[in-house]
Amino acid sequence: MAAWDSAPPPRQEGFHLPVMRDEVVARLAPGAGDVVIDGTFGAGGYSRAFLEAGATVIAIDRDPDAVRRAEAMAGDWNGRLIVKSGRFSELDALSAEAGHQAVDGVVLDVGVSSIQLDTAERGFSFRGSGPLDMRMGRDGPSAADLVNTAPEQALSQIISRLGEERRARAVARxxxxxxxxxxxxxxxxxxxxxxRVVPAARDQIHPATRTFQALRIYVNRELDELAEALGAAEQALKEAGRLVVVAFHSLEDRIVKRFLSERSRVRPGGSRHMPETEIADATFTLLTRKPDLPGDAECRINPRARSARLRAAVRTAAPARPIDPHALGVPRVPELAGWEA
Structure with a gap:
């Protein structure tokens, strides 16, 4: 399945639109006194909407620039915006550090932000010249380190499995x-x-789109992070708390879909042919059996929204379960020395 996110984000200096803002707020239904985790603060569009609804927001981001934006915004909200620097895979621990062991909502806007794409020196986009960086947290090895040191076979597997690029071998070579x-x-x-290696696509997607996607995902461990973040949200949410996830390409959405599908049904017990097995109660009830999609009006204003898929669910009282990223669809990729998380 090809990646969806082929459209460039809007390039409006100083202004970045939160994708499906109204739909996210409607699914999360924040209210006065609620505590909500915004696991991907970015430019703060979702957080502002939750704060305006009266909720307290724990804003998390691994990008130092986003953390600085959140800290600058926090002074306007009388202590209701709590800023934490870190990965959203640690959102349960970061929330507990902030004094909230259980929360009413978790929102994740998955993938690279418009601001990161629009900033050439961050190296996420091929639409402008910049250093080949792609690090969301500005630490650890960069995309340049990856392309200049990884063995050819490892590069081919990374580009094929994380970018779904059919000509991955030729690109790696x-x-x-x-x-x-x-x-x-x-x-x-x-x-x-x-x-020069990948033919131009009929849909006008730039030939480098899938290669850049693969390198970015590998550098930031994005799919493993997503799987772990879903498990962390399951841990952090109180009964009746809501999880809302907005994904932008097929690999991300597949993980979210599998997680919510598996967590929203009771595991089967035994039969007359098989021994009885332990039955685990569902940890979520689905709010969206099919994903919510952005409206035409939003897509015209914000081209990035075209690829968005929103899924949501409500937490039950059942105990959280362990997470297996590969069972959720996280591809297996080469483990390179020096790239441990």
């Missing part, structure tokens, strides 16, 4: 040949290299 001439250090050089 071209990268290795190019880096032997000199290190690949900029986004435009890598994009031009991929465009």
């Amino acid at each position: 071209a990268i290795v040949a190019e880096r032997e001439r000199s290190p690949i250090e900029t986004t435009d050089r890598l994009a031009d290299l991929v465009a």
Whole structure:
């Protein structure tokens, strides 16, 4: 299944639209006195909406720039905006640090933010020249480190499994040949290299789209983080608390869909052919059997919204279960030395 997020985000200086804001608020239904975790603060669009509804918000982001934006905004809300720097896979622990062991809602806007895409020096986009970075947290190895040091076979597997790029072997081979001439250090050089190997698509998606997606996901461990964040949300939510997730490409949405499908049904017991097995109660009740989609009006204003898929569920009283990322659809990729989370 191909990635959905082919459309560029709106490029409006200083203004970034939260995708499906009204739908997120409607599904979360925040109210006065509620405590809500915004696991991906970004530009703060969702957090502001929750605060305006009277909720207290625990804003989490691994990006130092986003944390600074949240801290600047916090002074306007009389202590109701609590800012935590960290990964959303740790949202249960970060919430507990903030004094809230159980919360009324968790929202996750998955993937790279519009601000990150729009900032050339962050190296997420091939639509402008910048350093080949892609690190959400600005720490650890960068995308340049990956393309200049990973073995050809490992690069091929990463690009194939995380980018769903059919010509992953050819791309990896071209990268290795190019880096032997000199290190690949900029986004435009890598994009031009991929465009020479991958034919232009009929749908006008840039040939480098899937390769850039794969490198970004690997550098930031995004799919593992998502699976772990879903488990952390299950831990943090109180009974009747709500989980809302907005995903932007098929790999992300598949993980969310499998998690909510598995968690919303009772595991089967035994039969006359099989021994009795322990039955685990459902930990969620679905609010969306099919994902909510953005409206045409929003898509016209904000092209990034076109690929969004919103899924939501309500927490039951059943105890949380362990998370198996690969069972949820996280692809297995090579484990490279120095890339441990």
